[in-house]
Amino acid sequence: MVFLSRIADLIDALASRHRLLPWLIAYVMLLPLPFIMSTFFNSYLIDLANRACLFILLAVGLNIVKGFCGQVTVGHIGLYAIGAVTSAVLSLEPGGFGGALGFGLPVWVSIPIAILVTAFAGLIVGLPSVRLEGAYLALATLGLGESVRIFIAVTPALGSSTGLMMIPAPSIGSFVFDSFTSYYYLVMTAALVGIYFSFSILRSATGRAFQAIREDTIAASVNGINVIKYKLLAFVLSAIYAGLAGALFAHMPPGYLHHNNFTVIEMVTLLLMVVLGGIGNVWGGVIGAIVVTIAYDQTKDLVVYFMDRPIVVQPLVFGLSMVLLVLFMPRGIGGWFEGVLRNRRFIKRSEEKLGGTARNSQS
Amino acid sequence: MKLMNKVFAGLVATGVGLATTAAFAGDIRVGITMRMVSENGQAYGQMVMDEIKAINDAGGINGNMIKATLMNDECKSDKGVANANKLIFQENIHLLIGSTCSSVSLPIVDVTAKAGVPQMIPHSTNAKITQKGSEWVFRIPVSGRYYGGVNAKYVGENIGSKIAYICAADAASVGDCANMEKQMRARFGVDPAYRADVQEKEVDFRSHMQKIKSMNVDGILVAALAETMARALIQSYEAGIGEDVRRIGSSSASNAPVPKIAGDAAKGVFFTAAYAAADNRPIAKLFNEMTRKRYGIHAPDHDFSQAYDLVRIMEIALNNADLQLEQWSLKQDRTAIRDAIASVEGYEGLASGPISFCAAPTPQCRDGNRTAVLIGYTKGGENFETEVLARVTMEPDFGLE
Numbered sequence: 001m002v003f004l005s006r007i008a009d010l011i012d013a014l015a016s017r018h019r020l021l022p023w024l025i026a027y028v029m030l031l032p033l034p035f036i037m038s039t040f041f042n043s044y045l046i047d048l049a050n051r052a053c054l055f056i057l058l059a060v061g062l063n064i065v066k067g068f069c070g071q072v073t074v075g076h077i078g079l080y081a082i083g084a085v086t087s088a089v090l091s092l093e094p095g096g097f098g099g100a101l102g103f104g105l106p107v108w109v110s111i112p113i114a115i116l117v118t119a120f121a122g123l124i125v126g127l128p129s130v131r132l133e134g135a136y137l138a139l140a141t142l143g144l145g146e147s148v149r150i151f152i153a154v155t156p157a158l159g160s161s162t163g164l165m166m167i168p169a170p171s172i173g174s175f176v177f178d179s180f181t182s183y184y185y186l187v188m189t190a191a192l193v194g195i196y197f198s199f200s201i202l203r204s205a206t207g208r209a210f211q212a213i214r215e216d217t218i219a220a221s222v223n224g225i226n227v228i229k230y231k232l233l234a235f236v237l238s239a240i241y242a243g244l245a246g247a248l249f250a251h252m253p254p255g256y257l258h259h260n261n262f263t264v265i266e267m268v269t270l271l272l273m274v275v276l277g278g279i280g281n282v283w284g285g286v287i288g289a290i291v292v293t294i295a296y297d298q299t300k301d302l303v304v305y306f307m308d309r310p311i312v313v314q315p316l317v318f319g320l321s322m323v324l325l326v327l328f329m330p331r332g333i334g335g336w337f338e339g340v341l342r343n344r345r346f347i348k349r350s351e352e353k354l355g356g357t358a359r360n361s362q363s
Numbered sequence: 364m365k366l367m368n369k370v371f372a373g374l375v376a377t378g379v380g381l382a383t384t385a386a387f388a389g390d391i392r393v394g395i396t397m398r399m400v401s402e403n404g405q406a407y408g409q410m411v412m413d414e415i416k417a418i419n420d421a422g423g424i425n426g427n428m429i430k431a432t433l434m435n436d437e438c439k440s441d442k443g444v445a446n447a448n449k450l451i452f453q454e455n456i457h458l459l460i461g462s463t464c465s466s467v468s469l470p471i472v473d474v475t476a477k478a479g480v481p482q483m484i485p486h487s488t489n490a491k492i493t494q495k496g497s498e499w500v501f502r503i504p505v506s507g508r509y510y511g512g513v514n515a516k517y518v519g520e521n522i523g524s525k526i527a528y529i530c531a532a533d534a535a536s537v538g539d540c541a542n543m544e545k546q547m548r549a550r551f552g553v554d555p556a557y558r559a560d561v562q563e564k565e566v567d568f569r570s571h572m573q574k575i576k577s578m579n580v581d582g583i584l585v586a587a588l589a590e591t592m593a594r595a596l597i598q599s600y601e602a603g604i605g606e607d608v609r610r611i612g613s614s615s616a617s618n619a620p621v622p623k624i625a626g627d628a629a630k631g632v633f634f635t636a637a638y639a640a641a642d643n644r645p646i647a648k649l650f651n652e653m654t655r656k657r658y659g660i661h662a663p664d665h666d667f668s669q670a671y672d673l674v675r676i677m678e679i680a681l682n683n684a685d686l687q688l689e690q691w692s693l694k695q696d697r698t699a700i701r702d703a704i705a706s707v708e709g710y711e712g713l714a715s716g717p718i719s720f721c722a723a724p725t726p727q728c729r730d731g732n733r734t735a736v737l738i739g740y741t742k743g744g745e746n747f748e749t750e751v752l753a754r755v756t757m758e759p760d761f762g763l764e
Contacts, residue, residue, distance in 0.1 A: 153563070258440040
């Protein structure tokens with residue numbers, strides 16, 4: 001705990017010099033990770049890191065609308081799908097192998113358009129929040145999210161059941177981001193920038209408005225906060241994250257999308273990341289995404305034999321461990337860490353104050 | 364502090380787990396990714412593992428043991444790709460078996476092609492899998508392009524040309540519908556009399572059946588996964604469509620849940636598959652007996668036979684491949700296995716016809732089984748019965764034009 005407390009103090013000290021300094025250092029520290037992984041472990045871990053980065057983007061984005069603003073949305077995976085399919089269709093060559101729609105736009109053009117389209121879709125998903133709350137809002141957003149998946153599933157131009165295939169990887173000149181390592185730099189940068197902006201939003205007037213709405217909508221409204229505007233803004237900001245994550249997922253090798261990647265199960269997994277990490281805590285989303293990705297990966301080949309029959313125990317182990325974590329850490333891992341750090345700081349300050357008082361009385 | 368110790372221990376254990384690779388010299392490492400969420404999916408996985416264990420118990424491949432790792436892809440492409448990446452780059456496998464679902468096999472083809480790992484496909488029928496031109500992929504089952512041709516020929520010549528189509532949204536069923544439609548148009552110049560595209564797990568077909576009933580069609584093609592197909596068959600009778608309108612199933616009609624769930628509604632349904640439990644050959648009778656004793660299966664479907672044939676072909680290829688099985692020889696061993704599979708010719712197993720591969724990375728060379736067997740249900744329910752109506756071998760180029 002002392003170690004964590006010291007790291008937190010160090011980050012504070014660095015941020016006091018320049019707010020971007022800790023982020024820059026974190027970025028530099030993350031740069032050699034693929035080299036370390038492939039040299040000392042194996043290159044599959046880079047692929048795992050890439051998927052974790054995508055989930056970080058998604059979880060941090062979902063935290064804005066759910067954690068900061070308190071809106072119960074279960075349609076985030078639909079926005080992820082919109083970002084992915086839009087960018088894929090825009091960048092696919094017309095009349096390509098898969099037989100789906102294609103416009104042949106460069107990937108660097110298709111990604112921003114996909115983000116814009118997803119942001120607009122986020123606005124639509126957010127509209128029910130104007131009149132609905134709690135379970136009703138969850139149901140409405142669930143319906144919207146699921147309808148996106150069904151629409152993709154029954155539309156041959158969007159890949160239908162065969163899926164969108166041979167989606168091009170991003171490239172700069174002749175350099176193509178088609179390996180685990182090259183794609184890592186893309187998704188890691190996006191994830192780090194996403195986390196930074198999430199903190200910026202949280203600490204801004206907009207973030208405080210979100211939190212006021214989360215705590216008490218009526219009180220926030222009485223205090224002059226335009227509740228409708230800020231609720232919709234939360235959905236749009238969250239959708240931007242989902243759009244970026246979706247687009248990056250679409251172009252990640254081997255460049256294949258299928259509507260089965262965006263089911264309610266994926267949405268529940270995403271919610272689990274946010275809840276496990278700690279709702280309303282930026283680092284919570286990050287921790288949740290990393291823990292769930294690793295836990296899922298580590299349990300995927302767990303097969304036990306019962307009466308000479310193989311039983312894939314991953315769903316059981318995965319589900320049970322998550323239930324236990326949520327039971328014993330209701331504020332999530334991020335919330336637990338935050339609580340511990342807060343206590344340490346409180347004790348430290350109290351000791352400093354007591355020390356100061358003692359010195360004063362001695363003098 | 365106790366909690367912190369536990370967290371720390373957990374992190375260390377995770378790190379060790381992540382770092383662990385299963386690269387042991389001398390073992391032939393085989394990775395398997397399959398849909399293990401259904402009862403059948405688990406039984407296929409079980410059978411592959413059992414057959415591999417039997418090979419090891421009998422002394423292995425030229426004295427080398429096969430180390431198999433089985434993973435569940437839940438029939439989802441992202442999970443299938445993650446499994447393939449893990450098996451290839453962490454487990455350093457020599458050969459990949461998978462997947463059950465076309466939508467998972469399709470992206471994995473790109474992964475194995477790039478990594479240079481031979482891939483044997485146990486069940487996926489979507490024609491595009493081998494049309495991608497990978498030199499590393501081998502398909503054991505009959506390609507959807509052949510099924511479409513056989514179905515269309517039998518339907519057009521024996522039943523009629525006014526056919527209603529119910530097409531579920533899974534990759535195999537969409538492919539089956541498209542192939543049948545294409546062949547009916549090419550051979551008999553007819554379009555579907557009615558076509559309904561439904562959800563993968565659709566439960567209500569009544570409105571479609573009422574419309575079909577009013578159209579006096581000659582037959583209804585139900586292309587869907589097993590449970591969905593069974594529901595559609597039952598509802599076709601509930602809608603009052605008589606027995607004179609023949610029910611045509613896609614290849615998944617071969618799966619046991621169809622006759623078991625559909626009961627009497629399964630009687631008279633015919634479909635194309637790669638194996639018939641009603642096959643009279645001694646090898647088929649032995650296989651039926653084995654699956655009955657070992658897995659409690661009343662009559663094995665073609666997914667069982669294909670998984671079994673795959674292991675036999677793998678065994679032949681591994682025995683023929685010149686393997687070094689050292690850390691340095693991984694790439695060389697993978698290439699040797701690929702070439703050994705490509706040289707398998709005229710394998711006669713449980714499959715409806717001989718399975719042959721060749722070196723060119725074309726569908727003609729890599730769609731190993733070109734013989735589809737036309738099967739009809741003579742009785743539905745738990746103790747369902749089938750009969751073989753016809754056996755048709757197609758030209759290698761069929762359906763590619």
